Amino acid sequence: MFDLQKEIPAYLMLKSNIVRLILFTAFFALIFINVYAPFGVDVWFHTTRWQLLLYSSVITLTGVLVVVISRIIMYHTRRAKLLRLWQYLIWVLAEVFFMGLFYTLYQKLILHDHRFFPDLLTLSVQNTALVLLLPYSVLWLYFSWEDKKTRLEKIREEGIPAEPVKGMIHFCDERGGLRFSLKSDNLLYIEAADNYVYIHYLDNGKLNRHLLRSNLKRLGEELHGSALVRTHRSYMVNSDKVSLIRRAKEGLRIEMEGLPDLSLPVSPTYTSVVLDVFTQIRS
Structure with a gap:
């Protein structure tokens, strides 16, 4: 069971891991939008596959700016004070909401979608949750595995006992x-x-x-x-x-x-x- 009062793992705040998270999330979002066609793009706007690829690339790259700005703020916040697990989870949920809000505004102002705004926002947040939470979860597991692997290699190289001496x-x-x-x-x-x-x-x-x-x-x-x-x-x-x-x-x-x-x-x-x-x- 997670201890929500614990400080988040250090590997989540490494610059290299933040960059990889942003790039992987952008790639996943691009694939997700083209395969799953969320937000009703293919039905409501009758786009071809090539048009959908072009539009989704622009939307994805623009929407990921929300994550970029958020992670920059998180990185500097983490340097100034401790960031606990429950705060990190709330932060991620805020990313989901604001990116969903961005997609909703894009649909209303750029694509002139006539559907009811709250309905659009709800749908966008649901789809954005899949776009963000799936790659976030996968990368968290991967970063954790990578961190443990690095520590084990360091143990072998430096001669620290594989089984830690108690105390x-x-x-x-x-x-x-x-x-x-x-x-x-x-x-x-x-x-x-x-x-x-x-x-x-x-x-x-x-x-x-x-x-x-x-x-x-x-x-x-x-x-x-x-x-x-x-x-x-x-x-x-x-x-x-x-x-x-x-x-x-x-x-x-x-x-x-x-x-x-x-x-x-x-x-x-x-x-x-x-x-x-x-x-x-x-x-």
């Missing part, structure tokens, strides 16, 4: 190479440092840190599903090692087990995420 966390650099592994019980928090991060951990009860060339966004994507929680643009903490969350004048502060003198900030951007995580842990 171990593996850290890779920006090129995907394995550089550092430790028990999750020893990990405290990760701190951003320009193009590097400091991994703060306990070693025989003593506080140590390891410098890794990477960034918090990449680590958050690679370690999605672990106990690590992003709390600030400069910090990510091990939720299992948090001893206290308190409210100060400047906002929420986090204190870690065994580090009474350390207090990490929680930025307003991540406040709701942090509270959600720890509410679930305590419930």
Whole structure:
């Protein structure tokens, strides 16, 4: 069962995958319109197959601009804040509606279709749902398979155990190479440092840190599903090692087990995420 509160998979927001999604959707829409002939084009407007191909190509390329604009906005939104699964699904439904609205307006204003506008809109949204949701679903499955395949290849190349050692966390650099592994019980928090991060951990009860060339966004994507929680643009903490969350004048502060003198900030951007995580842990 899907957890709608989860952040969407990182592979959905890769530029290359966004481009492939747009191109595949345009191709699928072109085939769909010519084979299925939705919107009553072949009946209401008595077009030949060649005319239908020409008209559908223009309509498809123009209509896909809705998806292009939507995905550009989504990409930049995802960079600024977290995008959860339920938000992504609503976003997709909005794409279906607005592309259906575009086709409806095209029929009324360009093709001078005399049918009732609400009826046209309903039909257009239904057909657009098929045009978008089918390729979206297929590509989501393909991107997921491709992501798992890439991770498995990286595991074989870098020597990470095919069966993960229970309780171990593996850290890779920006090129995907394995550089550092430790028990999750020893990990405290990760701190951003320009193009590097400091991994703060306990070693025989003593506080140590390891410098890794990477960034918090990449680590958050690679370690999605672990106990690590992003709390600030400069910090990510091990939720299992948090001893206290308190409210100060400047906002929420986090204190870690065994580090009474350390207090990490929680930025307003991540406040709701942090509270959600720890509410679930305590419930």
